[in-house]
Amino acid sequence: MSKTSIAAVAPSRLRAARRELLETGELRLNLPDAGLCRSWLRSHAAGLSPVGRTPGAPHASSAQLMRALEQQHELVAHARPVMQDLFAQTRDSDGLVILSDGQGLLLQALGDGRFVDRAQRVALRPGAIWDERWRGTNAIGTALVERRPVAVMGGEHYLERNGFLSCTAAPIRDPQGRVLGVLDISGEQRSFHRHTLALVRMAARSVEHRLFQTRHADALRLQLHPEREGLGTAGEGLLAVSEEGWIIGANETALGWLGEEAARSLRLEAVLPMDWLAVLRWACMDDAAPQLMRREGDAPALWMRASVPVGWRRRMVGMGLPSPSLAHARDADAATGAGTGARIAKDTGTDASAGAGAGSATGAGTGTDAGTGTGTSNQPYLNLATSSAVKIDQINVNDTPRAALDQRDPVAEVNTIGPLSIEHGTCAETSVELTADASSLLAPNPGSPGRDPAATRRPDLELPPALAALDLGDPAVHQLLRRLHKVLDKPIALLLQGESGVGKDVLARAVHDSGSRCKGPYVAVNCAALPEGLIEAELFGYRGGAFTGASRDGATGRLRQAHGGTLFLDEIGDMPLPMQARLLRVLQDRQVQPLGGGAAVNVDVQLICASHRPLREMVEQGRFREDLYYRINGLALTVPPLRARTDFAALVQRLLPRVAVQTPRAVTMEPSLMTALLRYEWPGNIRQLEQALRVAMAMLEPWEQEIRIEHLPEDLQGALENLTGIGMDAHGAAGVCGAGEAGGAGGAGGARSANGANGVSRTNGASGANGANGANGANGANGAGGARGVEGPATCSGLAPRPRKLQPATQSSLDVSPEAGEALRQHAQAHARQVLTACAGNVSEAARRLGIGRNTLYRMLR
Numbered sequence: 001m002s003k004t005s006i007a008a009v010a011p012s013r014l015r016a017a018r019r020e021l022l023e024t025g026e027l028r029l030n031l032p033d034a035g036l037c038r039s040w041l042r043s044h045a046a047g048l049s050p051v052g053r054t055p056g057a058p059h060a061s062s063a064q065l066m067r068a069l070e071q072q073h074e075l076v077a078h079a080r081p082v083m084q085d086l087f088a089q090t091r092d093s094d095g096l097v098i099l100s101d102g103q104g105l106l107l108q109a110l111g112d113g114r115f116v117d118r119a120q121r122v123a124l125r126p127g128a129i130w131d132e133r134w135r136g137t138n139a140i141g142t143a144l145v146e147r148r149p150v151a152v153m154g155g156e157h158y159l160e161r162n163g164f165l166s167c168t169a170a171p172i173r174d175p176q177g178r179v180l181g182v183l184d185i186s187g188e189q190r191s192f193h194r195h196t197l198a199l200v201r202m203a204a205r206s207v208e209h210r211l212f213q214t215r216h217a218d219a220l221r222l223q224l225h226p227e228r229e230g231l232g233t234a235g236e237g238l239l240a241v242s243e244e245g246w247i248i249g250a251n252e253t254a255l256g257w258l259g260e261e262a263a264r265s266l267r268l269e270a271v272l273p274m275d276w277l278a279v280l281r282w283a284c285m286d287d288a289a290p291q292l293m294r295r296e297g298d299a300p301a302l303w304m305r306a307s308v309p310v311g312w313r314r315r316m317v318g319m320g321l322p323s324p325s326l327a328h329a330r331d332a333d334a335a336t337g338a339g340t341g342a343r344i345a346k347d348t349g350t351d352a353s354a355g356a357g358a359g360s361a362t363g364a365g366t367g368t369d370a371g372t373g374t375g376t377s378n379q380p381y382l383n384l385a386t387s388s389a390v391k392i393d394q395i396n397v398n399d400t401p402r403a404a405l406d407q408r409d410p411v412a413e414v415n416t417i418g419p420l421s422i423e424h425g426t427c428a429e430t431s432v433e434l435t436a437d438a439s440s441l442l443a444p445n446p447g448s449p450g451r452d453p454a455a456t457r458r459p460d461l462e463l464p465p466a467l468a469a470l471d472l473g474d475p476a477v478h479q480l481l482r483r484l485h486k487v488l489d490k491p492i493a494l495l496l497q498g499e500s501g502v503g504k505d506v507l508a509r510a511v512h513d514s515g516s517r518c519k520g521p522y523v524a525v526n527c528a529a530l531p532e533g534l535i536e537a538e539l540f541g542y543r544g545g546a547f548t549g550a551s552r553d554g555a556t557g558r559l560r561q562a563h564g565g566t567l568f569l570d571e572i573g574d575m576p577l578p579m580q581a582r583l584l585r586v587l588q589d590r591q592v593q594p595l596g597g598g599a600a601v602n603v604d605v606q607l608i609c610a611s612h613r614p615l616r617e618m619v620e621q622g623r624f625r626e627d628l629y630y631r632i633n634g635l636a637l638t639v640p641p642l643r644a645r646t647d648f649a650a651l652v653q654r655l656l657p658r659v660a661v662q663t664p665r666a667v668t669m670e671p672s673l674m675t676a677l678l679r680y681e682w683p684g685n686i687r688q689l690e691q692a693l694r695v696a697m698a699m700l701e702p703w704e705q706e707i708r709i710e711h712l713p714e715d716l717q718g719a720l721e722n723l724t725g726i727g728m729d730a731h732g733a734a735g736v737c738g739a740g741e742a743g744g745a746g747g748a749g750g751a752r753s754a755n756g757a758n759g760v761s762r763t764n765g766a767s768g769a770n771g772a773n774g775a776n777g778a779n780g781a782n783g784a785g786g787a788r789g790v791e792g793p794a795t796c797s798g799l800a801p802r803p804r805k806l807q808p809a810t811q812s813s814l815d816v817s818p819e820a821g822e823a824l825r826q827h828a829q830a831h832a833r834q835v836l837t838a839c840a841g842n843v844s845e846a847a848r849r850l851g852i853g854r855n856t857l858y859r860m861l862r
């Protein structure tokens with residue numbers, strides 16, 4: 001079925017074959033394509049009739065589709081930009097780009113024009129299931145069964161009603177080789193282009209690359225290709241190597257070059273003639289150039305490029321290995337590493353090859369080993385070899401600068417994720433709710449049968465479900481979750497930092513649910529919400545009548561309540577200093593002494609603290625105890641703000657069903673709105689997004705299915721409108737308008753005019769290029785409206801204009817006099833109190849109405 005040349009079988013022959021199949025149940029006429037024959041026979045055996053309607057073909061309900069999208073969020077997030085690219089390339093041919101999961105359930109589709117209507121009539125739309133058993137031979141279903149790229153043209157479709165379609169599809173495999181889904185391009189038969197199959201195959205590879213990069217974000221990733229120019233293309237091989245030098249992942253291409261044994265959890269040296277530590281050093285260089293690696297016998301030489309996770313460079317120094325940047329700057333003979341037989345040296349053209357470590361380059365018998373004959377280069381080089389049979393070539397051309405490589409990093413490209421069309425709903429023609437049996441199709445893909453390299457590899461660390469549920473495709477979040485996973489059930493205090501509303505509480509809860517203490521209590525204490533005088537009693541408990549107003553029976557205190565479970569101290573930065581001292585003692589002694597006396601009680605808790613404040617700075621300013629800081633900071637992790645996340649679309653998909661619990665329904669989001677939301681700063685982070693979606697769902701009329709800007713809360717509408725204005729300015733007149741003009745537009749009331757008047761102007765090169773701050777921000781009481789700045793114009797520094805990155809407004813970017821600032825604060829506080837009164841003192845509700853976090857509200861009210 002994998003056609004190398006796409007030539008449709010003549011219609012008359014197809015008709016004859018179909019007749020024969022129906023009459024005899026056999027296909028003696030033999031179609032030229034063996035895969036097509038197999039698929040027709042399967043379709044026939046499934047009891048399908050090629051003519052008439054398709055009785056009982058299942059269709060997912062919106063809720064089921066939502067669930068499937070959530071389950072497949074990683075696939076969807078990584079496929080999305082590739083689909084958009086495909087769509088742009090095939091737009092003229094009026095087709096549809098489709099993503100299905102591993103069961104043939106159509107998850108997403110991109111398309112426009114007339115064809116979309118025709119496609120919908122045969123249920124080629126999200127929610128439909130294109131499994132062969134219900135829809136006969138078709139590119140998606142058949143690619144899933146055949147496990148390879150497939151083109152099905154016109155009358156080759158088993159069902160006659162699909163005969164107007166031409167479809168090409170390629171499976172997408174996860175880094176373990178399991179089929180996760182299918183990418184498909186469908187169009188009218190007559191508009192089919194012969195290159196489409198190659199295009200869709202490349203696109204599927206590209207998604208696989210993205211998945212590989214993300215799944216192995218915390219491993220060393222090696223890109224391989226026989227030609228240097230092939231690095232970074234969809235045809236490259238990929239290897240992932242653990243910090244200890246074990247191969248933990250390889251794509252099909254790499255396995256083809258290195259042999260299947262690379263899938264068997266070997267050390268890198270077992271498949272490539274390289275010294276692991278030498279590779280590590282090379283990979284950790286700031287500007288490591290690609291290396292050509294010759295291999296024994298007929299094996300083709302391979303070019304190799306590496307990416308290392310953030311933090312490895314620092315850890316190298318910790319391991320006693322020379323810092324790559326230091327090594328880079330050092331003279332040749334100062335380079336170390338003799339013990340490993342590897343060497344990093346700066347090529348001065350003098351002594352680069354002398355003094356190589358034992359048994360390394362000098363023993364290689366290459367004569368041309370790194371350093372000789374390359375005296376013009378300033379590139380550092382590295383001998384990666386361990387074996388004398390190996391020859392290493394040094395690269396001595398202008399290598400692609402690291403920054404440029406980073407820009408091509410497929411993971412980073414996820415940033416470009418564009419308008420989301422959440423196409424839900426049932427299809428008029430085949431709308432059948434899934435039966436219990438068919439519902440199993442929507443369960444997470446258990447992997448396809450056949451070769452499963454995972455079975456023979458070192459197991460990759462799978463995240464426990466509670467943590468995995470938060471992994472929506474953003475590499476930084478993924479990395480953070482992996483790190484949390486590694487410290488689960490270890491006596492390490494966790495400190496979660498990040499802006500308000502980024503999900504610190506949610507993370508803490510997920511850590512609790514993932515560890516062995518999950519059956520124990522989870523006690524969350526909001527240190528910012530506790531009145532100062534009551535913190536001590538609340539935390540440590542008290543004896544009956546210990547102080548005026550105390551209950552006669554006393555109280556256990558939150559710390560003791562958490563015994564055997566997890567204590568989450570939110571906003572620990574807001575804890576008064578005297579209380580910090582007391583908490584420190586408890587953490588050191590692991591005992592609590594209730595207020596008013598009584599015996600000390602042992603407590604055993606997993607401690608997780610969180611703060612949006614810069615605790616390190618607070619320590620330096622004497623506002624937070626240093627000893628406590630170190631006590632709570634076993635592992636500090638920063639949760640990224642929403643504006644920095646690449647999984648925005650997946651988050652929206654995650655949140656929509658949650659905010660629409662009372663009125664579950666299928667909705668789409670207007671693409672231009674999605675684009676605007678992607679550019680918005682989200683000062684209130686996920687909390688603000690959740691709230692905006694909740695309002696939007698409530699504002700939708702019963703007959704409306706698309707969220708548009710007018711459905712959003714007013715302050716957000718205002719901010720988005722301003723944002724559009726800024727965007728237009730950025731394109732139309734970059735560098736002409738001062739940020740002061742663009743800046744202050746986002747807020748409301750007094751704050752806006754203050755900022756508008758004081759917007760920071762930027763004029764000169766360096767600071768302009770770095771993005772000086774278009775200041776504004778606090779929108780009166782609610783602070784959610786207008787944090788917005790524009791990056792300084794690239795034209796100032798003579799660089800080409802580039803899209804403006806929107807900066808969060810920071811306190812320091814506000815140029816407001818102290819008096820105006822105080823007036824503003826009072827105004828905000830008064831407004832907050834009014835809202836709180838209107839909410840009958842319900843802080844959560846008031847915070848929700850104001851679009852800010854509870855903690856922010858507590859702080860405002862103080």
Ligand SMILES: Nc1ncnc2c1ncn2[C@@H]1O[C@H](COP(=O)(O)OP(=O)(O)OP(=O)(O)O)[C@@H](O)[C@H]1O
Nearest residue numbers: 470499500501502503504505506612686687853855
């Ligand atoms: N990964 C996520 N998926 C879905 N919703 C999330 C996620 N992370 C956070 N949220 C939602 O965002 C809101 C804010 O989350 P959370 O309270 O954990 O943030 P926070 O960083 O602890 O805020 P604060 O510092 O103000 O306490 C909550 O309603 C939460 O349910």
